[in-house]
Amino acid sequence: MRVLIVEPQTIVRASISALLAELPGIVLADATGAGTDVVALARRSGADVVLMNADVEDADGFALTRALRSDSGGRTDVVLRLSTTRVHEVQYALDAGASGILTRDSCPDVMADALDCVAKGRIFLESDTIRHLVTAAVAVPPRARISEDPCLSPLTDRELQILRLVARALNNRQIAAHLMISEGTVKAHLSRVLGKLRLTSRTQAVVFAYDCGLVTPHPRSRESA
Template sequence: MNGRDGSASVIRVVLADDQELVRSGFAMILNAQPDIEVVGEAADGAAALQAVRRSEPDVVLLDIRMPGMDGIEAAKIVCAQTRCRVIMLTTFDQDDYVYDALYAGASGFLLKDVRRDDLVHAVRVVAAGESLLAPTVTRRLISDLTRDRPREGRPPSERLAVLTARELETLKLLGRGLSNAEIATAMVVSEHTVKTHVSNVLTKLGLRDRVQAVIAAYEAHLIRPG
């Protein structure tokens, strides 16, 4: 990653929102950071895809509701065809489309009225390969949106056979929305060991991040909604 001055370790970001004031406000905040550079802006999903392909950013912020191609469709393509990580932008904290966005491969979501520091933190966290949702948000979100949302293509129980007993236990705890520190306490192991288990779970099940691991735990019926 190279920034405006040619230095390494600068996070490249594309912003996509049909509201120009939102885009310009977010761009001003992010460009003020020494380690973040906004390399593209777009007002709809199709333009966002073009910006991602042209600029090859590390992170793209996609508004869920945009004219033409919406953020969810754009997220599916970005996650399937690029290494760019996706943060969804939404107006409501229980938006009906949030689950679809996460299922498409997004690493999390932000409310548009997010605080300045939280916006910057979110971009850094997702660029580092982590998921964005706090454990409490994960528990509420996945529980609410999977309770009455049966989906086709749930992973068969045989798929979980590739996991060791400790990895399966880790997946169950991820499904409950526990942080690494909370999982370490529950399993009586170090956080380093938990990170290893989480990494193994993601790799073996072909998941992008721990948000998708939470979804997988629910869809495999390891955790009951509620």
């Protein structure tokens, strides 16, 4: 199994590379800290699995997951490392096509188990993640209407449109074409959205949109490990 590592922190990237070098049956296809060329790099390196930090630099890890799955026709699996196992973030990762989900604190043995699991064609979720999903599934409160949700009240109608499209993994150029506005205007709106919501990245905006119910994951059946 050939694995491509996508991790912005140099020390962490080196540590994961060293770990994979010790695992039987695994070949390090390549490693990068930037998200801009991940799809092309995965194709060139012949990666079977991409082990990726969802907060990769210069890109949205969830959108990259969709792109990797689409470009490979579903042949390249993606194991995402998340900063949290909040239900909506996990759901969005699965909806994007992730085959495995880890936290950044996952121990080496768990990481090895995840790679082995996805190599066998199964979905890997840690036990705590499964527990969170099950708890949410059996105790979902009625969702407040979007117009009444105070977390979205600072945003204008146009900013809500922008946030919704960002959460659906559209890039700025695609959003501009969809709304028939300039790419610069999209960037300005998105900057105001991040400022009003006190967020620092596009990925955080995606998770926020799901947490507030502005968008919901598409239904998809998944096999759990």
